[in-house]
Amino acid sequence: MTHYDDAYRSDGMVFDPVREPELFDGVLSKRFFACIIDAILIGFFLLLASLVILAMGVFTFGLAWFLFALPMFAIVALLYIGLTLGGPKAATPGMRMAGVTIRSTDGQRIGVIIAAAHALIFWFSISVLTPLVLLVGLFSNRKRLLQDMLLGTVILNAGPLMRTRR
Numbered sequence: 001m002t003h004y005d006d007a008y009r010s011d012g013m014v015f016d017p018v019r020e021p022e023l024f025d026g027v028l029s030k031r032f033f034a035c036i037i038d039a040i041l042i043g044f045f046l047l048l049a050s051l052v053i054l055a056m057g058v059f060t061f062g063l064a065w066f067l068f069a070l071p072m073f074a075i076v077a078l079l080y081i082g083l084t085l086g087g088p089k090a091a092t093p094g095m096r097m098a099g100v101t102i103r104s105t106d107g108q109r110i111g112v113i114i115a116a117a118h119a120l121i122f123w124f125s126i127s128v129l130t131p132l133v134l135l136v137g138l139f140s141n142r143k144r145l146l147q148d149m150l151l152g153t154v155i156l157n158a159g160p161l162m163r164t165r166r
Contacts, residue, residue, distance in 0.1 A: 015107075015154055017141050022160040027143040030098035031155060037094030038080070046076045078116050086115030091158065099159060105152040114151055121147035
């Protein structure tokens, strides 16, 4: 293939937005919806982790409170994204609710390391390049964002993907 933005299914066929538009229909808005849901869930798990540390501090006479010095958001968020996006369902809970999934350019599920890198590149690009970097998705024929292009991943509608893999 001559086009570097092509993504391949495991059966060798290209995830082509012209031949299979249902795979990419509404993906950007679904990603936005999924991001909001995941942010709420990460906030909940962050609160839960803080309450656990607070309770542990009572039983350890304040020793466990030193854990509050750790970057709790980064730890909780990377664990959340790494274990869900890099897990067997290849989607965070927000992505599952929105009906999208992630695949590598060869059609395989991504692992925990790529999932964590996906989150880190997203956070880095938003903070350094401003949220305007998200406009990249409007001009990509596969609705890919910067982190997708750098890591060789693609976000697809889960329903049509499962139907085409049968």
